[in-house]
Amino acid sequence: MSKVQAFYHKHRTILLLAVFAALCVLPFVVTKALFVRYACNILLFATLAGSLNAINGYSGQMCLGQAGFFAIGAYVCAIFSTRFGVNFWLLLPISGVFAAMVGLLVALPTLKLQGIYLSIVTLGASEIIRIIAQTWEPVTGGALGIKNIPYPWLFGLDTFRPKYYYFIFLLIGVLFLLVTNRVLKSRVGRAWISIREDQIAAKSLGVQTSFYKSLNFMYGAFWAGVVGCAYAPFVNYIEASQFSTDTGFNVLAMIVIGGQGTLLGPILGSMIVTVLTESLRFLDNWRYVIYAVIIIMMMWLRPQGIAGASHSVLAGGKIKRKPVRREGARSHG
Amino acid sequence: MAEQTLTRVPLLEAQGICKYFGGLKAVDHVDMTICQGDIFGIIGPNGAGKTTFFNICTGIFTPTQGRIFFCGEDITAMSPEAVAQKRIARTFQNLQLFKFMTVLENVKIGCHIKTKSNMFDAILHTPTFKRDEAFTTEKSLEILKRIGLFDFRDTLAGNLSYGMQRKVEIARALALDPKILLLDEPAAGMNPLETKALMEFIQALNADGYTIAVIEHDMKFVMNSCNRILVLNFGQKILEGTPAEVKTNPEVQSAYFGKGMVAGEAIR
Numbered sequence: 001m002s003k004v005q006a007f008y009h010k011h012r013t014i015l016l017l018a019v020f021a022a023l024c025v026l027p028f029v030v031t032k033a034l035f036v037r038y039a040c041n042i043l044l045f046a047t048l049a050g051s052l053n054a055i056n057g058y059s060g061q062m063c064l065g066q067a068g069f070f071a072i073g074a075y076v077c078a079i080f081s082t083r084f085g086v087n088f089w090l091l092l093p094i095s096g097v098f099a100a101m102v103g104l105l106v107a108l109p110t111l112k113l114q115g116i117y118l119s120i121v122t123l124g125a126s127e128i129i130r131i132i133a134q135t136w137e138p139v140t141g142g143a144l145g146i147k148n149i150p151y152p153w154l155f156g157l158d159t160f161r162p163k164y165y166y167f168i169f170l171l172i173g174v175l176f177l178l179v180t181n182r183v184l185k186s187r188v189g190r191a192w193i194s195i196r197e198d199q200i201a202a203k204s205l206g207v208q209t210s211f212y213k214s215l216n217f218m219y220g221a222f223w224a225g226v227v228g229c230a231y232a233p234f235v236n237y238i239e240a241s242q243f244s245t246d247t248g249f250n251v252l253a254m255i256v257i258g259g260q261g262t263l264l265g266p267i268l269g270s271m272i273v274t275v276l277t278e279s280l281r282f283l284d285n286w287r288y289v290i291y292a293v294i295i296i297m298m299m300w301l302r303p304q305g306i307a308g309a310s311h312s313v314l315a316g317g318k319i320k321r322k323p324v325r326r327e328g329a330r331s332h333g
Numbered sequence: 334m335a336e337q338t339l340t341r342v343p344l345l346e347a348q349g350i351c352k353y354f355g356g357l358k359a360v361d362h363v364d365m366t367i368c369q370g371d372i373f374g375i376i377g378p379n380g381a382g383k384t385t386f387f388n389i390c391t392g393i394f395t396p397t398q399g400r401i402f403f404c405g406e407d408i409t410a411m412s413p414e415a416v417a418q419k420r421i422a423r424t425f426q427n428l429q430l431f432k433f434m435t436v437l438e439n440v441k442i443g444c445h446i447k448t449k450s451n452m453f454d455a456i457l458h459t460p461t462f463k464r465d466e467a468f469t470t471e472k473s474l475e476i477l478k479r480i481g482l483f484d485f486r487d488t489l490a491g492n493l494s495y496g497m498q499r500k501v502e503i504a505r506a507l508a509l510d511p512k513i514l515l516l517d518e519p520a521a522g523m524n525p526l527e528t529k530a531l532m533e534f535i536q537a538l539n540a541d542g543y544t545i546a547v548i549e550h551d552m553k554f555v556m557n558s559c560n561r562i563l564v565l566n567f568g569q570k571i572l573e574g575t576p577a578e579v580k581t582n583p584e585v586q587s588a589y590f591g592k593g594m595v596a597g598e599a600i601r
Binding site for chain 1: 391412417422429433441450451458462466
């Protein structure tokens with residue numbers, strides 16, 4: 001493992017560019033439209049899981065309501081584009097901001113809640129959003145949903161085809177990773193992680209935990225909204241049942257399997273869960289049993305997830321004490 | 334050890350502090366004045382209310398009664414974050430490190446209040462962000478060098494030995510550039526050699542102009558380093574005075590050290 005890591009750190013830029021190039025040619029190599037659609041789903045859920053990971057994995061809040069923020073983004077996009085003909089690319093940030101506002105609304109009353117209590121509230125909030133979408137007929141179309149969401153413009157390409165829509169998801173995914181990576185390696189990201197690690201200590205060092213928790217919630221919700229906005233034209237038709245808590249738990253499963261608190265984790269999780277979902281279709285609803293088994297196994301055997309380091313707070317809070325080498329001790333005094 | 338300065342400027346003042354948890358009087362009418370340049374010791378048997386008193390000073394608890402003043406400003410009802418912004422730094426009795434962050438990152442969080450860059454600065458890598466990051470890294474490394482943890486900067490804090498973890502906490506607190514440093518049992522879990530080194534380090538910090546308040550059970554440490562000592566017992570103040578006064582006070586001896594020869598030995 002350490003060899004792989006060393007290799008990665010040495011050739012980081014080249015490797016990442018290679019992966020990006022491979023992803024770019026993927027829809028032209030894979031000719032079967034269905035597989036490209038799966039690839040789109042993987043990218044979509046990778047970013048959605050990433051947005052949840054920004055909350056759960058970094059500031060240690062236990063949010064289960066990502067489906068709600070996702071729904072906000074999708075509905076904002078659907079409503080504004082079908083009724084007012086607003087451009088898709090303009091709607092991406094607008095959806096994000098709408099979702100972030102709702103995120104703030106959820107965060108503010110729950111600042112003092114932690115762990116399971118916060119989970120319950122966020123779960124409730126997600127359900128409330130879904131039920132509003134289902135019942136507010138004049139705006140959301142109620143149970144009938146919203147049809148014929150226009151396909152976005154992408155350099156004149158025919159985004160009706162997943163082959164080209166793929167690039168919208170890829171763009172959002174890459175943007176998300178770049179931005180999140182920068183945020184995490186800054187004062188803000190450190191403040192989030194310090195809250196995850198020890199809230200009292202963070203406070204005693206002057207980190208305004210309430211502010212940073214709210215900011216963290218808004219950040220996660222923002223990206224969920226953006227992904228929702230990209231999702232609506234992709235499926236062309238949205239209705240409330242697409243945003244049930246099942247979706248929320250699906251995304252949660254991705255970050256648990258992939259590894260919370262790492263940027264790679266949600267991507268791996270999304271790949272695994274999506275591939276399983278599609279390849280196990282013949283089992284119908286029984287595949288959920290398989291999910292459950294996988295999640296339980298993961299929690300048991302590798303609580304930090306596949307990509308998670310063994311020295312992670314999520315690895316059960318245990319730390320393996322290794323003898324620390326004192327290299328170069330003399331030169332630095 | 335340190336000489337009494339002629340003009341004593343009060344820095345942190347507690348006036349009639351009480352903290353009751355239901356019927357339990359954890360801290361009961363305690364007054365205290367820590368002056369600029371002090372190494373101020375707080376001693377007392379287990380359960381005397383020392384840590385509770387510290388928690389009140391740093392805003393973690395709000396006192397039932399009484400006021401806390403810092404540089405003449407009332408900080409009684411302030412949140413811990415706001416107290417930290419006033420540059421009152423503290424460490425914790427049972428280590429509250431960010432265990433899964435590296436030592437360097439731990440210290441970097443201490444620089445939080447001294448930097449301003451927000452999320453957009455971070456995303457766009459604006460000059461503010463670059464300046465802040467450079468400042469944070471430089472300052473953190475400087476502190477780590479000084480406290481002797483430079484070689485361990487990339488080690489996870491939780492992987493260090495207990496004594497070193499205590500040092501990381503102190504380093505983190507120092508990053509705030511504190512006007513006063515509150516240390517809650519800094520020598521707990523250290524071996525005698527480490528304790529001695531820590532004592533020297535604290536004295537060196539004091540010589541650099543840091544005011545330090547310390548809760549400690551190690552009597553050698555307290556009697557040799559502190560110039561003022563507050564003795565608590567069952568939440569009540571027994572005495573505030575110089576080490577010599579504390580040593581000779583019969584009430585302190587009976588309440589804290591017990592009676593007879595053994596107590597006398599312990600002090601020396």
